[in-house]
Amino acid sequence: MSAVVRVGVVGVGIMGADHVERLAGRIAHAELVAVADPDEVRAKELASHHDGVRSTGDALELITSDDVDAVVLASPGFVHEEQVLACLAAGKPVLCEKPLTMDSESSLRIVRADREVEAATGRPLVQVGFMRRFDPEYARLRSVLAGGSLGRTLLLHNVHRNASVPNPDFRSEMIVRDSLVHEVDVARFLFGEEVVSVQVLSPAPTSLAAAGVIDPQVALFTMAGGGIVTNEVFVNSQVGYEVRCEAVAERGSVVIGRPSSGAYSTALAMDGVGQWGGTVPADYRERFATAYDLEVQAWVDSVRAGTSVGPTAWDGYAATAVSTAGMASLASGERVPVDLVDPLTLSQNASSTKEPS
Template identity: 65%
Template sequence: MTLPSSPDPATAVSGHPLRVGVVGVGVMGADHVRRLATRIANATLVAIADPDAERAQELADEPGAGVRVIADPMELIADDGVDAVLLASPGAVHTEQLLACIERGTPVLCEKPLTMDSESSMRVIEAERAGGRALVQVGFMRRFDPEYARLKQLLDSGDLGRTLMLHQVHRNLTVPNPHFASEMIVRDSLVHEVDCARWLLGEEIASVQVISPTPTRHALEGVVDPQVSIFRMASGAVVTNEVFVNSRTGYEVRCEAVAESGSAIIGRPASGIYTTRTVPGGGAGSWGGGIDPDYRTRFERAYDLEVQAWVDATRRGELVGPTSWDGHASTVVCTAGMESLATGAPVDVALRAPAIRA
């Protein structure tokens, strides 16, 4: 489910550095602002937009930034001095912002989720199709992580035979959001495991079941944490996932692939028996070495490679990485996952092709 991504003179900007605007300067957006200002080649950060004007101005004034602050994100998208947009805004406003980028023919790197529901994500796909060009890359950065890339290469090589199972673990130190809900574990965290399963195995998820163990005492009242989910893939392969957002040990992401002639594990910083323990008084735990405190540390290299690849491809008039279809498929799976969370029963995943417009 792809659109043309060959060089297009209408979208290529190879004659000068890519002028990038960032929408949303929360934790992830601020990280991208600093990344674009200091570590990405052939790109210039020119503008940022966020409802928190004071926060945006602080970022703009940091050494190496020196960018314009535009109050309205839609004004940034419409600005003639912006060649491409990185969306790190809340998912609830992605649809409007993505459609505005597509209407202007502006390439966009959109942090997950693509949109909040399957209907709106399908609108994004159909808008791209109507324009005849793929413009949206979705921020599933694990595809750019060197370990994940090596695992993908190994599985695709066939050296281990047919892949039968994946076991995925995704743990956060803690969640400070006082309004955090059980559904957010599926929509905002498990979504990465959804994309990894589809990408690593090269097929769609046929059904999803979310199981609710006894919650940790650190979870907010009524929040189911941790959660275990099971994906059944189109081929019959099975993927198990643990998502634990209040693990109190640190940020851990790993994946084990089990195939007919061997297995492979990524994300383990030590060999042998690997244990994690809570540090008295709070903070990230340890295994005898350190545990990454959050995703920005664990996947810093992946984010750098992701944004650099997006910049380089955009300057050529191309698109690399996860597409709007990948974002849509993940949204559909997570919607089914939230239904399963409520019932405990497996839920089939039904993907439909976008409408073909005359």
Template identity: 70%
Template sequence: MSVLRVGIIGVGMMGADHAARVAHRSANAALVAIADPDQDRAARLAARFDGVRVISDPMELIADPQVDAVIIASPGSVHEDQVLACIVHRKYVLCEKPLTMDSASSLRLVEAEAVAGAPLLQVGFMRRFDPEYAQMKRVLDSGRLGRTLLLHNTHRNKSVPNPDFRSEMIVRDSLVHEVDVARFLFGQEITSITVLSPAPTSHALPGVADPQVSIFTMAGGGMVTSEVFCNCQVGYEVRCEAVAERGTLIAGRPQTGLYSTVAGAEHGSWGGEVHPDFTTRFARAYDLEVQSWIDASRRRQVVGPTSWDGYAATAVCTAGMQSLATGEPVTVDLADRTLVGA
């Protein structure tokens, strides 16, 4: 496959960002088609690029023989049907998080891919491609710092303009990234989750529990704390600190690169601006993620987060939404991976 012909479903903020990425910042790929329920918005976006068709029906885009691979950036409520169609048509697919809205539907996609006999799905957990998070993973895996004991995550957005935003969406749509980070850095599954709700900010919509603090217990006994604050009024802040037996690592300190307390490491301070949104904070990560997906799809491989990773994250968030309602720990119910062929 010389050039990967890419179609994009959903051209809101994320889909439009990916469209520009594929068209202008990716090698060996061509943006050929987009689909979105808002036909006017789709037409305006398509007009920015040469030779991009607007296809009214996402299923028609997936089935189109002139589309080799698909990026799904539509709402999570329609992901199951769209990913399943990609599997049926043997199209490589990069699906933005969450994979689906609940663990049962995500598991159905894992099983469908197993029946198809070949991996086709990559889930859009772009932090795995962020240079600092990737470097942190390499250092932790090297064993130089001993066993990883704790992770501390911070995830803040300036505001949420959606008038239908609910407390559960903080778990399902935001915390899902911290779930994947924990599984990625520890290399283990999460066995239980507790979601706690302190006094809400006055900037939250009525009845919305924001911020939230979550605690994960890992299969090996490690623990993870995560603060998610969707209306912090400052900007977009995402960072992670790993605490190991012989040192610590921090990813996401603005302008410093990976920060380390290991003897001999350089230290710095920062006094600049906070990123306005995720498209700037993780621009490099998204570029690397999409290029990796393109390269792997051309080789007929999947190299990023898999359908199982998407399912496992959704299962944790499903348990997290139960914990949000009670404030009590909830055990994560995962299928037997060997039995579903993942």
């Protein structure tokens, strides 16, 4: 087990900058050594707040550098394939923020490449940043459902609301690909099975969304075992960041992400802060601060130990495949089946690349 993992962060937007602060100050056995971003001025400014951290405008230079042991990718999804494959070629563990890639085909290429690495070395190198799996409430919910005391899980109801989106180009399709993708992973995580179909419904949009943007959206997932998942995603709710989930099983239900007693309502107060009798979190960094810390710490610990932990490249691919079907449904309004390859064929292909003993 290595004493310290030297980590480089690619992408210094909101999420990347948050990871930089996390790695520099809150993660044990990790040393932040480099940041990379095409905006070299922003990267240099961020690095200057931390002694010994260098900056570069070239993500691939950071990934292949000898002073970097492992990489956090917080770059835009359209560059993830190139950057993740570069990490695999360099033999470096990578924590890749969602989405893994922008489409199923490129995500599948990453799955195959990571399986080949695992076949050759005994461990995969890709972890995908579905941090809700590390959130204490979601982890507890998974434990309760998996324990069997409530019987078979029948339904999930997910709510995912943002106050607003900072990107004026955040279109309807991005709500599916960049926001709903979390609910996809939650459904797979809690049911322990795949999503087999998705239908995205388009209510009358809020007047506060950009012109032409369908917001909110309601998505229905059908699970492999017949369970149903309802999902509301509303990215311009004006109130704050609300994420909650209710699981309905044969002998009871469990709700997370909301106060435990009393009437629950939200409103925009006079000072512009969303309230429920307490303050609604402003954004995902506040709501899931603990989850992010636990996720990155678990990843660093696994890198030190030479093991793997958390959502895999397959989880990233499966979520992308559901999102791909979801975008097709958004366009048609129809129920769309999810097209997934057979994971057994991937395992067989990876096994065939092993050298004979």
